Amino acid sequence: MKKTSLQLGWNSNSFQSHRLEEVLPMLADLGYGAVAITPDVPHLDPRYTTPEDLRRVGAKCAELKLDVVVETGARYLLDPQRKHRPNLLEVDDSKDIRLKFLRHMVEWCDLLGAKVLSFWSGAMPEGQTTEGAAARLADACENLHSLSERYGVTLGLEPEPGHFVETLEDYGRFCKANPGLVKLTLDTGHLLANEEGQPAAQLENWKDEIVNLQLDDAHYGIHEHLPPGEGEVDWPAFWLAVAQAELSCPACWELSRDSHRFHKLVQAQSPLT
Numbered sequence: 001m002k003k004t005s006l007q008l009g010w011n012s013n014s015f016q017s018h019r020l021e022e023v024l025p026m027l028a029d030l031g032y033g034a035v036a037i038t039p040d041v042p043h044l045d046p047r048y049t050t051p052e053d054l055r056r057v058g059a060k061c062a063e064l065k066l067d068v069v070v071e072t073g074a075r076y077l078l079d080p081q082r083k084h085r086p087n088l089l090e091v092d093d094s095k096d097i098r099l100k101f102l103r104h105m106v107e108w109c110d111l112l113g114a115k116v117l118s119f120w121s122g123a124m125p126e127g128q129t130t131e132g133a134a135a136r137l138a139d140a141c142e143n144l145h146s147l148s149e150r151y152g153v154t155l156g157l158e159p160e161p162g163h164f165v166e167t168l169e170d171y172g173r174f175c176k177a178n179p180g181l182v183k184l185t186l187d188t189g190h191l192l193a194n195e196e197g198q199p200a201a202q203l204e205n206w207k208d209e210i211v212n213l214q215l216d217d218a219h220y221g222i223h224e225h226l227p228p229g230e231g232e233v234d235w236p237a238f239w240l241a242v243a244q245a246e247l248s249c250p251a252c253w254e255l256s257r258d259s260h261r262f263h264k265l266v267q268a269q270s271p272l273t
Contacts, residue, residue, distance in 0.1 A: 006213065006242060006251040007067045008271050009034030013074075013256040015266075016042040020057065028064035031272035034250035035066050036214070037112065039105065040074035046104065054111035061113060068114035069212055069250045070105050073158075077101075087122020088140040089133045089164055098122070099140050103147055110151045116212045116250065117148065118156040118185040121165040133164045137174065141181040156185035156212040161193045161223040168195060168206065175209075184209035187254070188233055189218035189225050198234050200241035213251035225255055227265055 009032045015023050020043045027035060037057075039046050044053065061068050075083045078097055086094035088102075102119055109117050121137050128136075141155065148155050159171050168191075171184060184206055191199045203210070217231030218224060228235055242251075258265060267273075 005246065005248045007033035007249065008215075008269075009036060009066065009250060009252040010262075010266060011036040011038055011071060011214070011252045011254040011256070012043045013038045013040065013071075014253060014259060015262040016256070016259040018259075018262060020044070021060070024057075024060055024064055024066060026266065028066060030266060030270040032270070033065065033067060034069065034252055035061060036069040036071045036118070036212075036250065036252040036254070037114075038071045038074055039108070040077055046077070046101075051111055054108055058112040058114075067250050068109075068112050069116045069118055069156075069252065070109050070112065070114045071118040071214075071252075071254075072102060072105055073118075073120065073160075084120075084122060085125075087125070089122050089128055089136045090125050091127045091132070095136060095140070099143060102140075102144055106144065106148050106151055106153055109148075109153045115152065116154050116156050116185075117144075118158055118212050118214075120158045120160040121163050123163050134174070134177070137164065138178045138181075141178060145181045154211050155182045157182040158185035158187060158212075158214070159190060159194065160187075161190055166194055168202065171209075183211040185212040185214065186210050187214040187216065188238065189214075189216035189231070190223070192218040192220050192232060193223040198237060200234060200237040203238075203241040203245045203247065207245040207247060210247060211249055213247070213249060214254045215251055216254050225257060227255055227258055228269065 079085045086097050088098050159165050188199045216225035217228050217233045219231050
């Protein structure tokens with residue numbers, strides 16, 4: 001593992017068969033410095049989680065010196081039959097369900113001690129136009145920003161394959177039209193799925209925007225999160241680019257399809273090895 005100034009960690013969607021309270025000390029013992037929490041059925045299900053639960057988790061993370069990111073990419077949390085729906089771009093009022101959820105997550109950031117809320121735009125709904133989607137997203141981000149500023153939380157917009165904001169170019173276009181609302185959550189595997197070249201080449205260009213990194217390997221043109229070494233990311237070049245860019249932010253492995261081997265992967269990627 002390359003020594004970096006990043007706070008390396010894991011996303012909770014990568015250890016769905018482990019209890020959160022058992023993984024947190026494991027991460028600290030292995031030298032990790034961050035955890036990305038995806039509120040979902042396995043961990044901190046919003047339907048059942050209380051403010052006291054969140055304060056307890058936040059206090060444990062602070063005790064273990066783990067930086068916290070709240071990541072909101074749960075697949076079926078808001079609709080059991082439609083992945084990632086409803087989203088912020090819906091043509092009807094169901095967009096407000098997603099917005100209400102994200103505003104709730106900003107408040108969760110405060111209780112957990114998280115400084116970054118990561119989210120995506122959502123895919124284009126049927127019947128929506130490019131102009132309508134852009135306006136919907138801008139309105140939602142303005143709404144969220146007014147709340148997140150109050151809590152000292154930074155919004156990290158993640159370009160996601162198949163979504164309205166899919167590429168770094170899409171992200172840049174949105175930010176140019178709506179300055180000051182969001183920063184960048186950058187996913188290494190998404191760069192191979194959507195962009196040309198290696199992730200290392202993008203870090204210098206976007207280093208001032210990045211507030212959160214999601215780590216995963218991938219093959220070019222394919223959106224599938226893979227453990228490091230099983231795809232085409234040049235990891236030595238990536239760690240070198242991180243050091244040269246002097247990035248200092250949470251960087252969590254996101255390998256939800258590999259939860260069954262988390263106990264091995266978490267040790268293999270330990271900053272102590």
